[in-house]
Amino acid sequence: MCGIAGVMARNGGRLDRSALRTMTTAMAHRGPDGQGEYVLPGVALAQTRLAIIDLETGDQPLFEPGGAVLVANAEIYNYLELRGTFDGPFATNSDCEPALHLFRRDGLDFAEGLRGMYAIAIYDPQEEQLVLARDPFGIKPLYYMQREDCFAFASEPQALIAAGFADRAIERSVCKELLQLQYTTGDGTIFSGIHRVLPGETLVVRDGSIVDRRRRSALPMGAPAVWTEAEAQEKLDRALRDSVLVHQRSDVPYGMFLSGGIDSTVVLSLMAELNDRPVQAFTAGFSGTDVADERVHARAVADALGAEISEVEFGETDFWQLLPEIVGVLDDPTADYAVLPTYKLAGLAKANGITVILSGEGGDEMFAGYGRYRSAMRPIWLGGRNMRSRGILDGVGVLRGPARGWRDGLAAAEMRESQEGRSRLQVAQAVDCADWLPNDLLTKLDRCLMAHGVEGRTPFLDPAIADVAFRLPDALKVCKGQGKWLLRRWLDERLPMARPFSKKRGFTVPVAEWILRRGDTLGPLVAAQQGVVELCEPADVEALYLSRGKRVGFAAWALLFYALWHHRHVLQQPLGGDVFETLGDGQ
Numbered sequence: 001m002c003g004i005a006g007v008m009a010r011n012g013g014r015l016d017r018s019a020l021r022t023m024t025t026a027m028a029h030r031g032p033d034g035q036g037e038y039v040l041p042g043v044a045l046a047q048t049r050l051a052i053i054d055l056e057t058g059d060q061p062l063f064e065p066g067g068a069v070l071v072a073n074a075e076i077y078n079y080l081e082l083r084g085t086f087d088g089p090f091a092t093n094s095d096c097e098p099a100l101h102l103f104r105r106d107g108l109d110f111a112e113g114l115r116g117m118y119a120i121a122i123y124d125p126q127e128e129q130l131v132l133a134r135d136p137f138g139i140k141p142l143y144y145m146q147r148e149d150c151f152a153f154a155s156e157p158q159a160l161i162a163a164g165f166a167d168r169a170i171e172r173s174v175c176k177e178l179l180q181l182q183y184t185t186g187d188g189t190i191f192s193g194i195h196r197v198l199p200g201e202t203l204v205v206r207d208g209s210i211v212d213r214r215r216r217s218a219l220p221m222g223a224p225a226v227w228t229e230a231e232a233q234e235k236l237d238r239a240l241r242d243s244v245l246v247h248q249r250s251d252v253p254y255g256m257f258l259s260g261g262i263d264s265t266v267v268l269s270l271m272a273e274l275n276d277r278p279v280q281a282f283t284a285g286f287s288g289t290d291v292a293d294e295r296v297h298a299r300a301v302a303d304a305l306g307a308e309i310s311e312v313e314f315g316e317t318d319f320w321q322l323l324p325e326i327v328g329v330l331d332d333p334t335a336d337y338a339v340l341p342t343y344k345l346a347g348l349a350k351a352n353g354i355t356v357i358l359s360g361e362g363g364d365e366m367f368a369g370y371g372r373y374r375s376a377m378r379p380i381w382l383g384g385r386n387m388r389s390r391g392i393l394d395g396v397g398v399l400r401g402p403a404r405g406w407r408d409g410l411a412a413a414e415m416r417e418s419q420e421g422r423s424r425l426q427v428a429q430a431v432d433c434a435d436w437l438p439n440d441l442l443t444k445l446d447r448c449l450m451a452h453g454v455e456g457r458t459p460f461l462d463p464a465i466a467d468v469a470f471r472l473p474d475a476l477k478v479c480k481g482q483g484k485w486l487l488r489r490w491l492d493e494r495l496p497m498a499r500p501f502s503k504k505r506g507f508t509v510p511v512a513e514w515i516l517r518r519g520d521t522l523g524p525l526v527a528a529q530q531g532v533v534e535l536c537e538p539a540d541v542e543a544l545y546l547s548r549g550k551r552v553g554f555a556a557w558a559l560l561f562y563a564l565w566h567h568r569h570v571l572q573q574p575l576g577g578d579v580f581e582t583l584g585d586g587q
Contacts, residue, residue: 006043012042035049134199166194397540
């Protein structure tokens with residue numbers, strides 16, 4: 001896994017090569033194993049490399065006989081199969097080189113043949129065009145901006161800002177969206193002028209301007225399939241084995257994150273079956289709080305499958321000490337408290353010599369595991385409702401005026417994904433896959449792991465899985481009040497001690513408990529931060545941190561995250577010391 005960046009000048013202009021180097025320096029954490037550049041008078045590409053496959057000859061840029069050049073932040077899992085479709089020789093054993101040959105053969109449709117996670121940039125000197133492509137689920141990030149003098153792209157917004165291609169001006173409406181949803185939607189980011197390449201999107205850039213766009217869907221079209229449970233189980237088993245097998249293709253040590261829940265247990269059970277040596281598993285827990293600590297169950301699952309498990313405690317001291325550091329790596333913000341254990345787990349994996357981690361992200365979206373899906377399935381007159389109809393700050397009385405428009409991006413996704421033939425459940429899943437998945441869960445995974453030089457892989461987010469899971473009859477996704485029904489059945493047959501039909505408790509970090517204990521000190525600090533003052537009434541914010549309740553606690557967490565994020569990524573203030581020292585320095 002890597003970081004990529006590049007620039008294309010407009011109107012025959014020349015490039016400042018130092019800007020390219022500034023971007024690669026800003027993304028050094030994404031690629032500690034090397035750097036490469038391709039520079040012409042009007043275009044330049046760069047990559048920082050984390051070596052995973054073809055350690056000896058896989059350095060980038062990569063070239064093909066027709067002259068096209070590639071840099072990529074990618075793992076192409078079907079690279080061996082793709083090589084077999086070409087007669088000509090390959091210059092390397094890299095998993096990314098087949099993409100270049102596909103580009104020469106298939107043109108702008110080259111990404112249709114790729115199975116994996118990728119953010120790819122190809123420059124074709126024959127056509128004098130730059131092509132950017134991102135995987136259909138949006139597992140790997142890619143951002144761009146357009147100015148009068150150039151077009152620039154990078155794996156992280158902060159690299160574009162560091163190189164002077166964009167400034168730190170933020171979109172106020174997107175700030176409110178972040179505070180209400182905990183993530184942001186669409187192609188626009190919180191930074192004015194910086195855009196996301198959308199999941200599955202391919203952009204064509206000539207003379208520094210986007211001239212063409214096309215998009216590849218992650219999900220199959222049409223209504224649910226008409227399969228019996230036996231047929232569906234057979235298809236599911238085949239797809240799961242295939243996906244986990246190819247997601248283990250690596251020339252460096254790999255392991256997995258184990259929560260003890262259904263998704264990660266399914267991944268571990270297949271890894272244990274497909275590996276000759278014990279799987280390295282990593283799990284986190286919280287002692288001395290009101291939330292469930294799943295480590296005992298995770299340990300039992302690991303023991304049953306012969307895995308070697310390493311545990312990490314994320315406690316209240318970690319929360320206050322590590323939160324500023326964690327916020328510092330989230331330039332594209334997501335106020336998801338799961339960033340906390342994910343970041344510490346990534347550090348533990350790296351300390352144990354692991355460079356690749358498989359995780360269960362995407363299982364809930366693919367197999368309909370969330371309770372909100374069951375509500376979305378029902379018509380309005382039977383108690384159904386749209387997902388996320390109420391924002392995090394609604395009803396807590398801290399915003400300056402009404403938070404209008406915060407749900408516009410979500411509503412647009414709902415209209416776009418309501419395709420003919422899809423069930424209400426499929427629409428709800430597709431809406432989550434459009435924004436929640438890439439802009440919250442996968443951003444969290446990417447930034448937390450890449451900060452430690454670790455690659456994250458998501459076997460559930462694979463075309464083979466999506467083609468089965470998304471097409472399942474609704475009754476095989478949700479049954480007897482439980483989601484992920486068929487996946488639970490699959491696990492119950494293979495590992496009944498995992499208790500897959502026990503009630504889903506969900507993953508919770510006790511941030512509300514920790515914040516309330518220090519609310520009298522924390523409230524005035526958060527209320528005084530410039531970013532918070534611009535959006536909220538300070539006196540109301542202070543009162544919030546002295547109040548109790550689930551909604552209040554989550555609102556307090558969202559405001560704390562945003563205060564720290566604005567302090568670091570907008571005001572450029574150092575995140576030195578713990579939360580209190582950091583926020584105190586901002587006054």
